[in-house]
Amino acid sequence: MSVATPIIPETTNIGYDQHRLEQLLLTHKATLNRKKQSIIVSLSQITPKIDPLSILAFLNCEKINNFSKDEIYFYWENQGKTEAILGYGVTESCQLNTSDRFIKSQNFVKNCFEKIVKINEHHSSNSFPHIFCGFTFFSETNQLEFPFSSAFTFLPKLQVIKQKRNSLLIFNLLIDSKTDIKKLAYQTSTNIKLISQIKIDPKISNLEKKSIETTPKFQMIQGFESSVASALKSIEAKHFQKLVLANALDLTNSQEFSIIECLKNLRKYYPDCYIFAINNGKNNCFVGASPERLINLKNRQLLTDALAGSTSRGKTKLEDYYLAQKLLKSSKERREHQVVIEFIVQRLINLGLIPQISPLKVLKLSNIQHLWTPIYTQLNANIHPLEIVAKLHPTPAVSGFPTGITCQEIKHYETFERGFYAAPLGWIDYNNNSEFIVGIRSALISGNHARLYAGAGIVEGSQPEQELAEIKLKFQGLLKALSYS
Numbered sequence: 001m002s003v004a005t006p007i008i009p010e011t012t013n014i015g016y017d018q019h020r021l022e023q024l025l026l027t028h029k030a031t032l033n034r035k036k037q038s039i040i041v042s043l044s045q046i047t048p049k050i051d052p053l054s055i056l057a058f059l060n061c062e063k064i065n066n067f068s069k070d071e072i073y074f075y076w077e078n079q080g081k082t083e084a085i086l087g088y089g090v091t092e093s094c095q096l097n098t099s100d101r102f103i104k105s106q107n108f109v110k111n112c113f114e115k116i117v118k119i120n121e122h123h124s125s126n127s128f129p130h131i132f133c134g135f136t137f138f139s140e141t142n143q144l145e146f147p148f149s150s151a152f153t154f155l156p157k158l159q160v161i162k163q164k165r166n167s168l169l170i171f172n173l174l175i176d177s178k179t180d181i182k183k184l185a186y187q188t189s190t191n192i193k194l195i196s197q198i199k200i201d202p203k204i205s206n207l208e209k210k211s212i213e214t215t216p217k218f219q220m221i222q223g224f225e226s227s228v229a230s231a232l233k234s235i236e237a238k239h240f241q242k243l244v245l246a247n248a249l250d251l252t253n254s255q256e257f258s259i260i261e262c263l264k265n266l267r268k269y270y271p272d273c274y275i276f277a278i279n280n281g282k283n284n285c286f287v288g289a290s291p292e293r294l295i296n297l298k299n300r301q302l303l304t305d306a307l308a309g310s311t312s313r314g315k316t317k318l319e320d321y322y323l324a325q326k327l328l329k330s331s332k333e334r335r336e337h338q339v340v341i342e343f344i345v346q347r348l349i350n351l352g353l354i355p356q357i358s359p360l361k362v363l364k365l366s367n368i369q370h371l372w373t374p375i376y377t378q379l380n381a382n383i384h385p386l387e388i389v390a391k392l393h394p395t396p397a398v399s400g401f402p403t404g405i406t407c408q409e410i411k412h413y414e415t416f417e418r419g420f421y422a423a424p425l426g427w428i429d430y431n432n433n434s435e436f437i438v439g440i441r442s443a444l445i446s447g448n449h450a451r452l453y454a455g456a457g458i459v460e461g462s463q464p465e466q467e468l469a470e471i472k473l474k475f476q477g478l479l480k481a482l483s484y485s
């Protein structure tokens with residue numbers, strides 16, 4: 001694992017010294033009254049460009065003021081947009097296991113943002129506090145098998161955003177009548193200085209690089225092909241049109257997996273995907289590299305993806321082109337894809353929106369290619385991002401169609417807990433801009449154990465052995481990131 005060490009830069013330009021911060025926080029504490037018993041002061045600070053992953057590596061090894069080494073965190077990266085965000089520690093959180101989880105989380109997000117007093121040293125459009133969210137695939141989840149609540153939502157203590165030219169630190173400070181402002185100002189100004197100065201020392205990073213030279217144990221859940229064969233009979237009998245069946249692969253290693261190494265590999269191998277990690281603060285981390293965007297909402301422009309239908313990459317340019325053409329012309333793959341488009345379009349219409357469908361494309365990832373149709377629309381009313389997420393999840397790309405019946409079938413055939421696999425993971429900012437992906441190409445890592453997840457869409461014309469081959473191909477992504485391929 002690489003270790004980040006603080007290196008004092010020649011000039012530091014830190015806006016908040018302890019005294020100034022103390023005055024500022026005291027002024028805000030004075031506004032508390034019976035109606036407003038607590039506030040969250042959100043202060044942001046521009047720093048030289050720092051990689052949020054380096055900060056995560058640093059915080060994983062070093063204990064700093066006001067933070068423990070086992071904090072809840074959320075890491076998010078989209079290299080295409082040169083964007084990376086880390087949310088570390090918890091200022092406010094909401095963890096639920098109820099069927100009304102989306103609506104309750106929406107209320108939590110609204111209340112939390114209402115409590116925020118934003119203090120800006122500068123006026124960048126990115127400098128908004130984010131609330132990070134993970135929703136499990138099903139609203140009821142066996143937490144012994146998947147140790148996260150079915151709605152896991154939090155405002156972090158610290159947020160680090162990588163921007164094009166610099167980085168931004170945001171500290172969300174909860175203040176109530178009992179808060180010791182002097183102590184908080186001291187801790188925060190010290191942390192700002194320390195974190196702004198973190199840089200990866202390449203020598204240390206190479207020295208500390210762990211190599212996995214152990215013999216892991218692999219175990220894949222059996223019976224996938226017979227489940228596909230049985231599902232195909234139900235499709236023939238017209239019980240449903242499409243079913244997405246997943247499988248799990250368990251890996252046991254003799255030493256702990258390094259989340260940082262895994263994220264570094266994911267960013268290297270899958271530059272076109274969203275890289276993510278959600279950690280529950282108890283050594284359980286859900287990581288992955290997903291190509292599937294559920295919603296991207298910016299200034300009321302909504303973008304979503306229909307992504308379904310797959311084939312491998314070719315070994316030569318010509319073979320790759322041939323495979324892509326075959327994918328585009330395959331009636332089986334087109335059927336699998338079309339169901340997803342129709343579902344998304346209908347759900348957006350139900351929200352009162354007018355969806356526009358982009359032309360069909362092929363999305364090429366390093367190990368696989370997919371049929372891909374971006375769908376976009378303009379929001380006219382004030383629709384909350386979580387209302388859209390609740391309407392779209394699960395799409396037929398991860399459940400099948402009709403979704404009500406197929407979710408029951410998934411419970412019947414799959415003997416493991418899906419957890420965050422194929423589920424909405426993302427963030428909402430103070431301005432209600434938001435981005436959620438679908439948690440595919442993912443794994444749950446707990447110490448020396450990793451469970452990898454992958455699924456495939458079954459429609460008329462599917463063949464059990466080909467679907468199993470597709471699942472194995474999809475497992476390769478995380479296997480490679482964990483250095484097993």
Ligand SMILES: C=C(O[C@H]1C=CC=C(C(=O)O)[C@@H]1O)C(=O)O
Pocket residue numbers: 244246292307308309310370396397398422440441453454455456457474
């Ligand atoms: C359900 C998964 O992928 C979905 C997204 C793209 C292509 C898919 C397919 O071709 O089956 C799936 O619908 C997964 O990777 O676990």
